[in-house]
Amino acid sequence: MLLLKNATIYPQTDAAPFVGDILCDGGKIVKIGTGLTAEAETLDLTGLHLLPGLIDCHTHISLQDPCDPRGMKQITEMTHPVTPQFSSLYNANPTVLYFPFAVKNGVTTVGIIPGSGNVIGGSGFASKTWGDDIFAMSIRDNICMKAALGENPKGRYQSAGKEPDSRMGATFLLAEFLHDAYDYFKRKEAGDKELKLNAKFEAAIPLFKGEIPLRIHCTHNDMASAIQIATEFGIKFTLEHAWGSMCYLDEIVDSGCGIVYGPIGGRRSFYESRRTDIEAAGVLDQRGVVVALTTDSPILGFDGLLNEVEEAVREGADPLRAMRMVTINPAKILGVEDRVGSVEVGKDANFAIFNAIPGVDMCAHVVYTVCEGVIAYQD
Amino acid sequence: MILKNATVHTGCGEVLQNCDIRIENGKIAEIGTGLQGDEVMDLTGKQVFPGFIDAGGYMGTMDMAFPAKDYNENSSPSTPYLDIWHSIDPDEINRQELYKAGITSMVITPGNEGVIGGTCSVVKSYGHNLCDMTVKRNVALKGSVIDRVAAIFANKGGPMTRMAMVALLKNEIEKKEYSNDYRGRKAQEVMDAVRSGEMPFIISAETAAEMESVLHALSGYGLKIVFTLAHQAGKVAASLKAAHASVVFGEFTRESSMAIYDIDFKQIVDMAKSGVEVCLSMLAPDMVYGRESYWWTVAKLMKGGADDKMVLKMLGENPAKLYGVADRIGMIKPGLDADLVIYDGNPIKEVGARLLVTMINGTTVYSA
Secondary structure, three states: OEEEEEEEEOOOOOOOOEEEEEEEEOOEEEEEEOOOOOOOEEEEOOOOEEEEOEEEEEEOOOOOOOOOOOOOOOOOOOOOOEOOOOEHHHHOOOOOOHHHHHHHOOEEEEEEOOOOOOOEEEEOEEEEOOOOOHHHHEEEOOOOEEEEOOHHHHHHHHHOOOOOOOHHHHHHHHHHHHHHHHHHHHHHHOOOOOOOOOHHHHHHHHHHOOOOOEEEEEOHHHHHHHHHHHHHOOOOEEEEEOOOHHHHHHHHHHHOOEEEEOOOOOOOOOHHHOOOOOHHHHHHHHOOOOEEEOOOOOOEOOHHHHHHHHHHHHOOOOHHHHHHOOOHHHHHHHOOOOOOOOOOOOOEOOEEEEOOOOOOEOOOOEEEEEEOOEEEEEO | OEEEEEEEEOOOOOEEEEEEEEEEOOEEEEEEOOOOOOOEEEOOOOEEEEOEEEEEEOOOOOOOOOOOOOOOOOOOOEOOOOEHHHHOOHHHHHHHOHHHHOEEEEEEOOOOOOOEEEEEEEEEOOOOOHHHHEEEEEEEEEEEOOHHHHHHHOOOOOOOOHHHHHHHHHHHHHOOOOOOOHHHHHHHHHHHHHHOOOOOEEEEEOOHHHHHHHHHHHOOOOOOEEEEEOOOHHHHHHHHHHOOOEEEEOOOOEOOHHHHOOOOHHHHHHHHHOOOOEEEOOEEOOEEOOOHHHHHHHHHHHHOOOOHHHHHHHHOHHHHHHOOOOOOOOOOOOOOEOOEEEEOOOOOOEOOOOEEEEEEOOEEEEEO
């Protein structure tokens, strides 16, 4: 048991921040209140600021290991541009240094998803950031289907002289797959005896049943296409990276999609890097869109997640709303909001505890990370 | 023009309350109280800082897309006779909108792929053309000992190892005979300035081992050594201090550098407190990143325990003095260029402090 006393708690529910105590047992939050007592390890957090463990729902950590010369080098099976049947979980390695680095930065849940080299890269999973068994660390497998439009798949296959060789080519492959998979889904539902099993189309069934989102790597260049194709099938979807969202505010709001914004901090150049408009995070949040921020780690380090919260605030977001973009909102996008993302009884006892208010004070940094009721990091 | 009633952070260690600044012909003419003039900007409740300086990168030499690589002359590992000024593209600089991060001047250097790459220029971050933007040329010599040098020259006769890079550096410093032609004279002129200690020698090095190798090989020549990128500088703080070396940090957030290089900002802040002069840039081994990354390093310094006055020096006074342009930029003093940024708070301490106005040479180039 762990008792956290006198923290300023930012619950990420509808409740306002308050000063209180949290009792953790069996890895879960069992009681929240004031003046709590228990026969438990007690940590006085007077003057400190407690958030639920931070979440980055779009990462590629553990799919390759820079410190393992014999490890896997690729995070996407780029031998064919459409590979929905592959699961990131089987490429993952729990020993990468990014996991302890996540804990050090208060990040306790990550989405680990395929890269953007394929138009459809496969499925991802939601993972804890500590442990030595990736299957035990996984808190939900098959959380999404990852898709990518634009420069990444185009560049990969163009250089190999294959399809897709253009942005329209990449977009076509996505539309073609969804159409064919939808036909398959309908025939299967109708009990068509002639239907031959197709692993790629099978992988899309949870999409059409509304169980998982299609998460589309997409910038201003391909945003109109992504929204048009996904809405045609009525599937849940998110726009990943989403640079240039300010150009499509109404379309994004109307489509009901989620936004996973980032990474930012790049140089302005041609192609997808032209627009960095993180002000869109605040604007879309105000308009009811579920917005998460991402480091795309290891592209940015997990230290960058707090820097992105700061940047969202610098560009107009309310600090309390920006906190939601690295807690409850990415939990929703991962479909694990029943377990993580807010401080509520019954949820996993994961916390990021700061010396000052993140997104307000430049000196704010993590001083404790608690993972399932255990102090896993102390500054 | 008169800026009235501001809180003025001079960048020389003072914070002046209810202070006025008179701007004339693009320069700071007078600082005081009760100044009178025709055109007045009321800055009650606002804070004024000297425009910030990006202390070394090659933004402005890449064109808009990636193919133009005008920052590295990859035909030879040692090109001290080259001047980055001839590779600068003002359109690219303007497009980066560095003034939206309060950055009004930048040091443009050759890239990270030449053991000796060429000389550096200081330019304003926005302007009509390169002549207008230039503050000073040949302010430093740029070199590099990172593995990108080896990647380029492994099949071109070397160097392909750090030991060969360091040997090349040492040879160039010890060289006495130059050919009596334009190239030889130009090289000698630059290297003589470096040997005299007048021209800083800014060398890309990421790891502690790279920095220690250079310091060991080049000690005793009286050079002004500056490391850039310098991710692991905190780990070699004592050696840097002993050698009177300075540091121009590259950005830290990309490629999980903080994890890969095991960086501790408390150590870095301790190093700065011990007297090693620090400046900031957006440089990475293979790229120069966007303006946000500049502020992310400021945030990391604050998280590591720096105080805001110390950080302000890193953004203005330190680079201005290092590159010999303290008579033009980096502080708020009479006679200096009126490069000023006006905020509704202190952006070094408060995340939400908004940039309201950026002025370069007394002209508003950005207004929120």
